[in-house]
Amino acid sequence: MDKTYFRVPLNTWKVAESGSKVMDKKQFSYGGQAVLEGVMMRGQHQATVAVRDPSGEIAYKHFPLDVQKRARWERLPLIRGVVLLWDTLNLGTRALNFSAGVVSGEQEAFSKKTSIGAMLVALAFAVGLFFVTPLLLASLSGYLGASLLLREILEGGVRLALVVGYVVLVGRIPEIQRVFGYHGAEHKTVNAYEAGSPLTVASVRHCSLIHPRCGTSFLVVVVVISFGVFLLLGGLPLWVRVLSRVVLVPLIAAGAYELLRLLATHYHRPWVRVLAAPALFFQKLTTREPDDLMIATAIAALRPVLAADGVVVQEKPRDDPMLAVSA
Numbered sequence: 001m002d003k004t005y006f007r008v009p010l011n012t013w014k015v016a017e018s019g020s021k022v023m024d025k026k027q028f029s030y031g032g033q034a035v036l037e038g039v040m041m042r043g044q045h046q047a048t049v050a051v052r053d054p055s056g057e058i059a060y061k062h063f064p065l066d067v068q069k070r071a072r073w074e075r076l077p078l079i080r081g082v083v084l085l086w087d088t089l090n091l092g093t094r095a096l097n098f099s100a101g102v103v104s105g106e107q108e109a110f111s112k113k114t115s116i117g118a119m120l121v122a123l124a125f126a127v128g129l130f131f132v133t134p135l136l137l138a139s140l141s142g143y144l145g146a147s148l149l150l151r152e153i154l155e156g157g158v159r160l161a162l163v164v165g166y167v168v169l170v171g172r173i174p175e176i177q178r179v180f181g182y183h184g185a186e187h188k189t190v191n192a193y194e195a196g197s198p199l200t201v202a203s204v205r206h207c208s209l210i211h212p213r214c215g216t217s218f219l220v221v222v223v224v225i226s227f228g229v230f231l232l233l234g235g236l237p238l239w240v241r242v243l244s245r246v247v248l249v250p251l252i253a254a255g256a257y258e259l260l261r262l263l264a265t266h267y268h269r270p271w272v273r274v275l276a277a278p279a280l281f282f283q284k285l286t287t288r289e290p291d292d293l294m295i296a297t298a299i300a301a302l303r304p305v306l307a308a309d310g311v312v313v314q315e316k317p318r319d320d321p322m323l324a325v326s327a
Contacts, residue, residue, distance in 0.1 A: 029264070030190055030305065031213055033092050034183035035099035036175070041186070041301040042091070046308035049095045050301035051102040052293065058300050059102045062308075063091060081254030093119045129166070131226070131245040134158040139238060148234045156227040163219055167285045177288060185290035185298035187211045187283075193302065199313055201295045209287045212267045213260065216286045217279035221256040229255075 032041040038051030038058075047063040073083045093115050138155035146154070170176050191207040192199060229252055233244050266272045290298075306313050 028309065029213060030193065030302065032186055032190075032301065033095065033215070034179045034186055035095050036103050036179065037182070037297075038099050038102070039182050039186045039189075039298040039301040040092070040095040041189075041298070041305045043305035043309045046305055047091055047095070048301050048304045048308075049098050050297050051099045052297055053102050054105065056293075058297060060300075060304070061095075061098045062304060063094065077258060078251070078254040081257030082250045084257060085250070085253050089119055089123070127246055127249055130159055130162055131249060132242060134162065135230075135241055135245050139241075149231070152227065152231045152234050155230065156223065159226065160223050163223060164282070164285065167216075171285065180286055181288040181290045181294050182298065184209045184287040185294040187214065187287060188290065188295060189298040189302055193306075193313075199299050199302065201292050201299070204295050204299060205292070209289065210280050210283050212264045212276060212280065214280075214283050214286075216283045217276070218256055218260055220279040220282050221259055222252055225255050225259070226252050 028044055030041060030043055032039060032047070034040075035049060035051065038049060040047060040049040042065070044067055045065055047065060049061045049063075051059050051061075053059050070087075074080050097115050134155045137158050138151050141151050141154055171180060185204075187209050188204045188207040189199070191211060192204040195207070197203045197207070229248060230241070230244065233241055236244075263272055263276050267276065303313065
């Protein structure tokens with residue numbers, strides 16, 4: 001299960017006497033996703049995947065990021081959400097591919113072409129299941145005399161039920177339960193870093209499983225926004241409404257990103273916390289309390305990302321067996 005943070009780029013740097021860059025009050029919002037037996041973390045200049053191989057050691061893969069290219073579209077509301085979503089899916093698929101290769105003992109589980117094909121198939125499946133299917137099911141109520149508003153409420157309810165049901169069902173798979181554990185480790189590690197706590201297993205272990213930029217909350221926001229958008233189109237013919245459930249998905253996702261970005265920026269305000277509470281509650285479905293090895297793996301993924309951005313953090317313990325690196 002791919003759960004991704006959506007970053008809020010608030011970059012303010014100060015320069016230490018040594019020449020290294022240290023985070024000031026405003027800081028870049030780091031995030032990532034859980035993968036098979038590991039975690040990917042993403043910063044400004046680099047994304048790093050840390051995965052436990054069958055022997056228990058950590059294998060790494062680093063993806064350099066184009067800061068200037070990202071800066072150009074990050075200034076464009078809505079457009080940046082569409083670009084970021086595609087970029088996140090692309091990088092996330094590559095990270096999952098690497099993790100599958102490490103877990104299976106192969107160099108790469110799938111070729112680049114196969115990975116892109118799988119991502120497109122997954123997108124088509126998601127749009128069909130979570131957008132088109134609720135529309136078709138709710139449209140049947142029209143034949144029973146349901147009003148337009150009731151029909152749209154039913155569609156939104158079916159959509160939310162499908163999302164929650166899907167997550168609950170896949171969450172029963174043992175391998176996915178471990179992914180959810182790594183998802184929890186990812187949240188705890190980022191929460192520890194943002195709180196200024198040491199990046200050690202003992203310190204990270206006590207941090208919250210919940211984070212306001214989690215991709216699970218993004219899915220909930222998408223469902224909420226889609227209800228309002230599709231309600232405006234409720235009087236159109238069925239074939240037009242079916243088409244809208246496909247072509248408007250990127251726009252709805254972009255709107256969800258902008259709203260989540262706004263909520264994360266003002267999350268320190270009490271009324272924002274109340275407003276965001278329902279979306280944050282759903283994170284309990286996609287996170288599990290991680291064990292110490294999971295936490296250590298998440299820390300190992302974040303450290304190289306911070307180093308690539310020139311962020312000074314506490315040096316890792318050299319004798320920590322949980323951070324053993326595979327050759």
